[in-house]
Amino acid sequence: MAQARLDRRDQITGWAFIAPALILLGLFMIYPIVWSLWMSFQVGKGMNLSFGGFANIMRLTKDPVFLRALGNTFTFFIVQVPIMIVLALLFAVALNDSTLRFRGLFRTAIFLPCVTSLIAYSTVFKSMFATDGIINEALMAVHLIGAPIGWFSDPFWAKVAIILAITWRWTGYNMIFYLAALQNIDRSIYEAARIDGVPAWARFRYLTIPMLKPVILFTTVISTIGTLQLFDEVYNFTAGNGGPSDSTITLSLYIYNLTFKFMPSFGYSATVSWVIVVVVGILSFLQFLVARDRRRSA
Amino acid sequence: MSHLTLKAVRKSYGSVEVIKGIDLAIKAKEFVVFVGPSGCGKSTLLRMIAGLEHISGGDLEIGGKRMNDVDPSKRGIAMVFQSYALYPHMTVRENMGFALRFAGVAKEQIAKQVAEAARILALEPLLDRVPKELSGGQRQRVAIGRAIVRNPQVFLFDEPLSNLDAELRVHMRIEIARLHKELQTTMIYVTHDQVEAMTLADTIVVLRDGLVEQVGKPLELYDNPSNQFVAGFIGSPRMNFMAAKVVEAGSGTVTVALTKQGNVRITLPLTAAPAIGSDVTLGVRPEHFGLAAAGDADLAVNVDVAEHLGATSYLYANTGTGEQLIIEREELRNELGKESLTVSIRAANSYLFDNSGQRLR
Structure with missing residues (x-):
């Protein structure tokens, strides 16, 4: 009996300890999430909302701006994430070579971008990519281009500028994960392979990559989520409109515009938010599926 | 005929000299053990023979050819590491056959060589397991198997039994002695354990501070040490x-x-x-x-x-x-x-x- 009473008291104490955190989490995380799901079925402008069933989802399929934003987001994801992951891997392998001089300096230099403020760096990048900015000046000075590139007036180059910026910002962040994982690999594995005559490319392809697979999966999922939420850079580069003519608008920027810039349609923007959730879920699932241990499941 | 020769071999890291001029002649099919306290340079010397460490001075010859600047894979050696150095994501079979793929060996030939190594080491039931499913002794056998399939002229062992428990160490020691008998190849074995040295070696090389203290047959060193260090190092419990x-x-x-x-x-x-x-x-x-x-x-x-x-x-x-x-x-x-x-x-x-x-x- 005493045992049971003590248990209950322990339980109450336990719950009491976590209650403040739980209440805050519930109030500011779970409640808004559940509410946003409810909102996504509401139609109407401003505070004038009514239940619309699947109307918002129907609207998605006929909304050219949404389709544009979805397409742009996918373009950024498909082009930028692989480039960044491969770059980060190459940097990490290079920095893991003990014969490389000034490793600490390089490591810091590559990692530093991701501790800079998003606003600060995108402002600097915006001025660098300006028509008379340093990038155009430099490219013209070396005669790579004849006339300045309209980085923010040409739909193609605008996407390139954004991809360059986010790659600069996040490559070092991913590299650190690879570097940490590489440093955990027993050096004698590579020495054994060297003695056995396994060429350098094969050591990278058949030893490094498989051994880093869990980390590569992790960074890919994190980067996917990050790219699908891409907002700050586009907002800063294009003064919030995702231009030129919606060529850089992303889902997150569209949500922001729907909510705060246009006549607010909270319900519809909630629907678009849930699209991101669903897409992230599907992509992460696919990535886990691709990366799973085939031997185990076979 | 000596099969592997070291002539005034030196190694320095910056201004620190760790191998201070070693002369040694190892005969074909000989089992040579480098023994000495930690920091004596025995592993460094082995890694220099393997080509994993650059030789700062002197000559290394294997089979009559100077090997100082030859790539590790072309020295006709295979090495077994203390940490086993198995490829964690590959099965035993893949671990043993992996390097052969890059040597232009045909698939059927790889399978044959792997099967032969597995037979010698009694690894047949384990061929489809990955390293983490093996015990320490089994892992070391796979590492040895990976060396065998390459059919090297010289086997190098870098403290291969140090990570095993006492009982398994004795067992693997006997296994390695049996292997040497069966394969009849030159083996160079590094250990800090004088019992391993005494039981395995044809010739023991006692090293201290980057220099050879004495070279000889195990009992020769035991009965007739040429200095106090060797007298104290060989024999357990040690000499009074x-x-x-x-x-x-x-x-x-x-x-x-x-x-x-x-x-x-x-x-x-x-x-x-x-x-x-x-x-x-x-x-x-x-x-x-x-x-x-x-x-x-x-x-x-x-x-x-x-x-x-x-x-x-x-x-x-x-x-x-x-x-x-x-x-x-x-x-x-x-x-x-x-x-x-x-x-x-x-x-x-x-x-x-x-x-x-x-x-x-």
Whole structure:
């Protein structure tokens, strides 16, 4: 009996300890999430909302701006994430070579971008990519281009500028994960392979990559989520409109515009938010599926 | 014919010299063990032979060819590492066959070679497992198998048994000895464990501070160490060393007094006696103590601790002067509880070393 009473008291104490955190989490995380799901079925402008069933989802399929934003987001994801992951891997392998001089300096230099403020760096990048900015000046000075590139007036180059910026910002962040994982690999594995005559490319392809697979999966999922939420850079580069003519608008920027810039349609923007959730879920699932241990499941 | 030759081989890291000029000739099919305390350079020397460390000076020849600047994969060697260095994501079969894929070996041939190595090492039931599903001993067998499939001229082992527990170490030691018999290839084996060295080697190379102290057959080193370091390093428990002073030099003999053992005197045969009054060290192996009055001199000792192992007993004794002796005596299990004891030493079983640790003969 005493045992049971003590248990209950322990339980109450336990719950009491976590209650403040739980209440805050519930109030500011779970409640808004559940509410946003409810909102996504509401139609109407401003505070004038009514239940619309699947109307918002129907609207998605006929909304050219949404389709544009979805397409742009996918373009950024498909082009930028692989480039960044491969770059980060190459940097990490290079920095893991003990014969490389000034490793600490390089490591810091590559990692530093991701501790800079998003606003600060995108402002600097915006001025660098300006028509008379340093990038155009430099490219013209070396005669790579004849006339300045309209980085923010040409739909193609605008996407390139954004991809360059986010790659600069996040490559070092991913590299650190690879570097940490590489440093955990027993050096004698590579020495054994060297003695056995396994060429350098094969050591990278058949030893490094498989051994880093869990980390590569992790960074890919994190980067996917990050790219699908891409907002700050586009907002800063294009003064919030995702231009030129919606060529850089992303889902997150569209949500922001729907909510705060246009006549607010909270319900519809909630629907678009849930699209991101669903897409992230599907992509992460696919990535886990691709990366799973085939031997185990076979 | 010597198969692997080191000529004045040196290695320095910056201004620190770790291998200070080593000459060595290893015969084909020989099992050579590099042994020495940690930091003596034995692993570095092995890695230089493997090509994992650059040779700062001198020449390395394998099969008559200078190998200093030859890529590790082209030296005709295979190496087994202390950490096994298995590829964690590959099965045993893939681990053993992986490198052959890049040597242009046909698939069927790889399968054949892997099967043969698996047979030799009794790995057949484990071929489809990955390393984390294997025990330490099995992993080491796979590492050895990976070396075998390459059919090397020289096997290099870098402390291969250090990560195994005591029982498995004995088992794998026998396994490696059997393997050497079966494969009949040159093997170079690095260890800090003198028991492994004694049991496996055809030739032992004792290293200290980047220099060779002595090279010889195991029992040669045991019976006839050329200096105090080798005398102390080879043999377990280690040789007892007693401080002594030369008190008399006859023709072909020398008499020393054991300064910390009550100035007991003993006369030894010696061709070139050192000056009277010089400090020397007398070495006696634990098993060479006899019953009182049965030898050339008697020592009275106090027993601190007695270890009875059944077949034999070790007594840790002193004479109150700080000099501890380890005495091994089979019959002493009956002397249980005795606190003092008189044992004898014989000139024929004693070694004399000069001040610098060199053997006096």
